[in-house]
Amino acid sequence: MSRMIQIFDTTLRDGEQSPGASMNVEEKLSIARQLARLGVDIIEAGFAYSSPGDFEAVRTIANEIEGPTICSLARAKPADIDSAWEALKGGAKVRIHTFISTSDIHLKHQFRLTREEALKRAVEMVSHARGYVEDVEFSPMDATRSDETYLCEVLEAVIAAGAKTVNIPDTVGYAIPQDFGRLIEAIRKRVPNIDQSVISVHCHNDLGLAVANSIAAILAGAGQVECTINGIGERAGNASLEEVVMALRTRKDLFGADTKINTEEITKASRLVSKITGMMVQPNKAIVGANAFAHESGIHQDGLLKEKMTYEIMRPESVGAGKTHIVLGKHSGRHAFKKRLEEMGYHPNEAELDQAFERLKRLADQKKEIFEEDLETIITEEMDRPSETYKLIAIHVESGSEVTPTATVEMSIGETVRKMVGKGDGPVDAVYRTIAAITQTKSRLLSYNVKGITGGTDALGEVSVSIEEEGKTAMGHGADTDIIIASARAYLNALNKLAARAARGGKTEPKVGLI
Ligand code: KIV
Ligand code: ZN
Numbered sequence: 001m002s003r004m005i006q007i008f009d010t011t012l013r014d015g016e017q018s019p020g021a022s023m024n025v026e027e028k029l030s031i032a033r034q035l036a037r038l039g040v041d042i043i044e045a046g047f048a049y050s051s052p053g054d055f056e057a058v059r060t061i062a063n064e065i066e067g068p069t070i071c072s073l074a075r076a077k078p079a080d081i082d083s084a085w086e087a088l089k090g091g092a093k094v095r096i097h098t099f100i101s102t103s104d105i106h107l108k109h110q111f112r113l114t115r116e117e118a119l120k121r122a123v124e125m126v127s128h129a130r131g132y133v134e135d136v137e138f139s140p141m142d143a144t145r146s147d148e149t150y151l152c153e154v155l156e157a158v159i160a161a162g163a164k165t166v167n168i169p170d171t172v173g174y175a176i177p178q179d180f181g182r183l184i185e186a187i188r189k190r191v192p193n194i195d196q197s198v199i200s201v202h203c204h205n206d207l208g209l210a211v212a213n214s215i216a217a218i219l220a221g222a223g224q225v226e227c228t229i230n231g232i233g234e235r236a237g238n239a240s241l242e243e244v245v246m247a248l249r250t251r252k253d254l255f256g257a258d259t260k261i262n263t264e265e266i267t268k269a270s271r272l273v274s275k276i277t278g279m280m281v282q283p284n285k286a287i288v289g290a291n292a293f294a295h296e297s298g299i300h301q302d303g304l305l306k307e308k309m310t311y312e313i314m315r316p317e318s319v320g321a322g323k324t325h326i327v328l329g330k331h332s333g334r335h336a337f338k339k340r341l342e343e344m345g346y347h348p349n350e351a352e353l354d355q356a357f358e359r360l361k362r363l364a365d366q367k368k369e370i371f372e373e374d375l376e377t378i379i380t381e382e383m384d385r386p387s388e389t390y391k392l393i394a395i396h397v398e399s400g401s402e403v404t405p406t407a408t409v410e411m412s413i414g415e416t417v418r419k420m421v422g423k424g425d426g427p428v429d430a431v432y433r434t435i436a437a438i439t440q441t442k443s444r445l446l447s448y449n450v451k452g453i454t455g456g457t458d459a460l461g462e463v464s465v466s467i468e469e470e471g472k473t474a475m476g477h478g479a480d481t482d483i484i485i486a487s488a489r490a491y492l493n494a495l496n497k498l499a500a501r502a503a504r505g506g507k508t509e510p511k512v513g514l515i
Pocket of ligand 2 (some may be wrong): 171
């Protein structure tokens with residue numbers, strides 16, 4: 001049986017403390033609705049005393065959201081606690097979360113209080129909050145830089161005053177997992193009445209250890225984790241909810257602990273928070289990054305296509321992220337390419353597949369991202385390729401405002417290789433004239449069209465031409481990131497079709513131009 005860990009989400013309070021992430025009441029309410037769908041146990045909706053907007057957000061969320069407990073933060077001051085209660089009082093399940101620092105650094109330099117004064121204030125304010133509500137949480141701020149004996153004294157006193165949850169904040173992200181786990185164990189041993197309270201942890205990510213510290217604390221007996229969606233929060237952020245939850249779910253065998261989070265709602269929550277706060281999620285972010293379930297390496301793709309467990313420790317569907325994404329790129333394998341083409345409805349033969357795969361690799365060297373449209377273009381060209389009489393070997397074009405466009409084209413015609421230089425009114429014209437000279441075609445160019453298939457300056461450009469010879473027309477298509485090469489391919493594709501037709505009709509041999 002797994003121990004159930006309470007998830008205390010503070011996206012709307014500590015998360016909002018991320019620079020530039022402030023949210024209005026409507027925005028907070030829509031995130032709170034998603035947090036309720038996600039199944040968090042507690043929503044810290046704001047810091048009621050801090051501003052009229054926060055007060056209104058706490059009040060609205062407490063009144064409208066069903067399911068989770070709604071909490072407001074309050075400094076250890078009567079006015080803060082009164083304001084938190086005013087905002088919360090209409091709610092069905094509410095909590096006041098009050099805090100004061102316990103580290104000498106904070107007490108001396110910021111609060112200007114002695115340890116005794118801070119302890120007295122903490123006890124008085126927990127009692128004050130308990131006058132309003134049973135569910136009171138207390139945080140000794142900067143706990144991880146506090147004297148352990150004093151910290152334990154404060155915890156014992158606030159629990160005696162009625163705190164149902166004692167939260168251990170690593171306010172400045174100073175802890176490391178081993179030490180933090182040991183601190184939680186020490187608290188369990190040294191605070192005599194600790195059983196009357198849930199131990200919570202609240203880790204900041206200044207050293208990138210917020211999730212690891214939270215997990216270490218759970219292993220040491222913590223029963224609540226404070227976290228935020230996408231790990232947003234003050235400075236480097238807070239422990240990320242999705243990472244803590246999925247670590248527990250994925251390694252239930254090891255931790256013997258789980259949460260009641262409905263993980264299929266994670267991706268939606270992540271996207272909503274990102275959209276509302278304007279804070280982008282880095283692509284390689286665990287669980288919710290765009291690449292979290294994307295595989296590019298051919299070896300991984302091959303394994304995945306055989307059995308998902310080979311390279312996936314959790315299913316994307318389990319966090320609502322859709323399906324595993326096989327990214328076709330320069331590291332992809334033939335197996336994944338073939339599978340994707342089949343999904344798109346193409347069943348190329350081995351030779352077509354080889355040709356198309358080679359082109360995919362060349363394209364991936366030139367282009368950052370391969371889109372489905374790119375694949376479509378490559379495969380239709382390869383499957384629709386007539387037997388190739390004319391093959392392009394190399395092109396070099398010189399053009400610009402000061403020079404006459406000049407093309408050097410090298411191609412094979414059957415077994416013969418030919419190279420020729422020609423001029424034209426523009427680079428494409430120079431290439432077309434040179435190809436016409438090499439092939440000695442009598443065809444006329446009827447139309448020439450170019451379009452970008454995908455966005456960006458590295459887009460694959462597609463050229464379509466139609467040509468006519470002795471009353472017979474042929475269409476040709478060519479695609480490449482270089483529009484001149486795409487143009488040459490399109491022209492040769494059309495010439496090859498005419499040649500193939502002539503061959504089927506038992507007519508003309510391919511022509512070879514003179515050098
Ligand atoms: O980081 C912190 O110490 C806090 C407290 C208010 C819990 O956010
Ligand atoms: Zn914090």
